[in-house]
Amino acid sequence: MSSLNKTNVVPDPIAIQLITAGTAAVKSSVIDMSTKFSMSVFWDFSPAANTAGATSTQLSMQGSFKDAGDDAWVPLQDWLSPTAQSAAGALAVDATPLSPQTISVAANISPNTYILFYEAGVIANSEWAFVVANAGGGGPNYTLTLEQTLVRNHTIVNTVVHSYAARWKFDIDLSTIKRVRFCLFNSRGATNRDVVCRVGLTTLDSIA
Amino acid sequence: MAYNKALIIPDPVPFQYLATNTVIDSGDIDVSGAFSAGLFISWFVKDITYRHYGGMIHVFAKTSQDAPYVLVQLTGTGLKSRTGSFPVPALAGDTTANLTGVGPTVAPMWYVVDDADPAKREMVQVCKYHLGSGDPQTFLDPLQFPHAGATPLWQGMRHFLRINCYSYKTMKIVYDNRRWQTIGGADVTVPVFVEIAMILNSALT
Numbered sequence: 001m002s003s004l005n006k007t008n009v010v011p012d013p014i015a016i017q018l019i020t021a022g023t024a025a026v027k028s029s030v031i032d033m034s035t036k037f038s039m040s041v042f043w044d045f046s047p048a049a050n051t052a053g054a055t056s057t058q059l060s061m062q063g064s065f066k067d068a069g070d071d072a073w074v075p076l077q078d079w080l081s082p083t084a085q086s087a088a089g090a091l092a093v094d095a096t097p098l099s100p101q102t103i104s105v106a107a108n109i110s111p112n113t114y115i116l117f118y119e120a121g122v123i124a125n126s127e128w129a130f131v132v133a134n135a136g137g138g139g140p141n142y143t144l145t146l147e148q149t150l151v152r153n154h155t156i157v158n159t160v161v162h163s164y165a166a167r168w169k170f171d172i173d174l175s176t177i178k179r180v181r182f183c184l185f186n187s188r189g190a191t192n193r194d195v196v197c198r199v200g201l202t203t204l205d206s207i208a
Numbered sequence: 209m210a211y212n213k214a215l216i217i218p219d220p221v222p223f224q225y226l227a228t229n230t231v232i233d234s235g236d237i238d239v240s241g242a243f244s245a246g247l248f249i250s251w252f253v254k255d256i257t258y259r260h261y262g263g264m265i266h267v268f269a270k271t272s273q274d275a276p277y278v279l280v281q282l283t284g285t286g287l288k289s290r291t292g293s294f295p296v297p298a299l300a301g302d303t304t305a306n307l308t309g310v311g312p313t314v315a316p317m318w319y320v321v322d323d324a325d326p327a328k329r330e331m332v333q334v335c336k337y338h339l340g341s342g343d344p345q346t347f348l349d350p351l352q353f354p355h356a357g358a359t360p361l362w363q364g365m366r367h368f369l370r371i372n373c374y375s376y377k378t379m380k381i382v383y384d385n386r387r388w389q390t391i392g393g394a395d396v397t398v399p400v401f402v403e404i405a406m407i408l409n410s411a412l413t
Contacts, residue, residue, distance in 0.1 A: 024315070024336035024346040035210035060316065063368060065215055065248050065407050070349035071330060072405065074248045074366045173370055175211060176246025176407040183348065185316050187336045206210040207412075 005206045013182050014199035018048055018123050019057070021192040028182040028199065034067070035206070036174045041182070042200035043079065044128055046116035046165035047086040047193060055189035056080035057197070061170065063177040073181065076172055081195070087163040088118075092141045095154045101147075105161045106140035114165040115144075116196060117154040126196060127152055128165055162196075174203075212411035220381045221404035223250070223329070228397035232383045234404075236270065240377040242410045244370060247381070250331055252320040252364030252401040253284065256291050262388030262398060267371060270378040279371055279379075290363040292319075292345075298355045307345050307361065316348065319361040320401050328353040329401070331364070364401065373408075381406075 013028035033039070043059050058080055062073040089107025095117065109115055111133050119125040130147040137143045174180070182199045186192050220234035239245060249265060264283045268276030292307035316335040323329050330353055336346035373379065381404055388398040 022336075025348055027348070034213060037211060058316070063246075063248075065246065065405050071352060072248065073333075073349075074250075074368045076368050173244075175244045175409040176213060176370055178213060178215075178407070183316075183335075185335055187346075188315050189337050190339070192337075208209075 002207045004204060005208055007203050007205055009201040009203060012198055012200045014184065014197065016044070016124055016126060016196065016198040018120070018194060018196055019184060019186045020194050021049070021051075021186065023186040026184040026186075026197075030179050030181045031201070032178075033174045033180050033203070034178050037204040037206075038174050039172050039180070039204070040202045041170040041172065042202075043168045043170070044198040044200070045081050045167070046114075046118065046128070046162050046196045048118055048162065048196045049194040050086050050088050051191070051193035052085045053191055054083045054085070054193040055191045056083055057192070057195050058185040058188055059199070060183040060185065061172060062181050062183060064179045065177075067178055076177070076180070077170060079168065079170070082164055082166060084164040088160050089142075090140065091154065091156045091159050091161060094156055095150060095159070097150045097153065101145055101149065103144050103146065104137070104141050105144060106142070107161055107163055108139065108142050109134060109144060109161070109163045113163060114167055116162045116165040117150075118160045118162050118196060119154065119158050120160070121158055123196065125152055125158075127154065128167055209412040211409055212413050213407050213409050216406040216408060219403060219405045221383055221402060223403035224401070225254070225326075226383070226385050226400050226402055228385060228388070228399050230385045232402070234381040237379045237381070237406070238377070239373040239379045239408060242373040242408045244409045245373055245379065246407040246409075247369040247371065248405040249282070249367040249369065250320075250364065250401070250403040251284070251367070252318075252362045254322070254362050254399045254401065262396075263400060264384045264387060265404070266382040266384065267369070268380050268382070269376040270380060271376060276380065280369055282367065282369070291360055293358050293360045294355055295357060297357050298351055298359070300352060300354050301350045302347070303350050304344050304346050306343065318364045318366055320364055321351075321355055322360045322362060322401075323353065323355055324359070328355065331366075332361075362401070
C-alpha cells in the first residue's frame, strides 16, 4: 500500500501583513515545484479600513516552465477579493480563548461570514474567525457566536473587528509546473484600500 | 516516487512577431509516454484599434494522418492593445519607468517591450494603477535588457493550459492569425507577438 507525503510550507509564502492602499505588489519568494504533484493555496483576506466603493485586491498564483529567471511567469489562477465596505467595530469586552465561542462587539455582523480580529500594533496577533450566529443586543453589544475557539487573546484596547473578511483554498495541479510564486496586487485602481493578507501553502510531494 | 517534468526544446511556437494572416504549426509532438502537457502562452496584439474577435490557438490530438481532433481552442475577444513608449532610455534592472502614450489603465497588465533588437524583446507586468500618460509605471520584475528612448510597448495576455495526454500519442499546436474581425464583422488585419512553451510530464521517478 502506498501513501502520500504532504508538506505544510513554513514559513508562509506571504506572511500575515498589512498591505496599504496603492501598494503595487507583494511578491513571495520563488518556490521550487520541479518534482511536486499539486498544491493547495490558502489565502486569508480582510479589509483593514472602512472604505466604500473599494477596488478589489488581487491574488495571482503564477507558475514558470523555467528553472530560473523571472521572464516566464504565467498566471495559473487569479482571484479578486470582495469590495464590500467593512462594518468595523470595537470589542465590548476582551475576547479570550477561555471564553471561546461568544464575543460582544459593536458591529452588527451577519452570520456565516468571516471576521478579522485586527491588531494593528502586532499584525501577527490578528486572527480570522467564522461567525455562526448573531444574537443581537444592539451596539455596542452585539453578541456573536464563533464556529470555534479563538487561538489568542484580543483586548478592547488592541483590537478592531472587521467584517467582510474571507478565506479561500485553491487546489492547483503542478504536473507541468517547475516553480511557483504568489503576488498580491493592491494598486488596481484609484480606490484600493488597506487590507490584511496571508498566503499559506501545502504541497503534495511524493508517493512512498 | 515524484514527478519528472521536461521542458520541450525548442518551444513548439517560439517567441516571434507574426504578420497578419500567418499560420504557425508546431508539427507533430510525441506525447506517447506523457501524463500531461502544460502550455504557457504569451500573446500580444500589435494594434491599438478595437477588435471584436480574432486569432486562435488550436491544440489537437492526432491518432492517424487523418484530420486531428480538437482538444482546446483559445481565441481573442474584445482586444485592443494599449501602447506606450519609454520617453528616455530604460536600463536593465529598472523597476519603474515613466511611459508616455499609456492612458488610464487597470493593473496588473502584461506588455511586450518591442525592442528594435529582437533579442531584447521582453515581457513585463505593470502592477501599479496609473492615471495618465507620463505617470510612473511599476514593473513586477526588473527589466532584463536596456531599451532606447521611444521603444514601444504593447499590451497583451498570458495564459496557462494543462491538458491530459492519457489516451493519445501525438499532439500538435497551431496558432492561426487569421479571422480578425471588427465588431461589425468586417475582416481586418492584426499583427501579433506570440510564444507557446511546453512542459511534458512523462515519468514517475
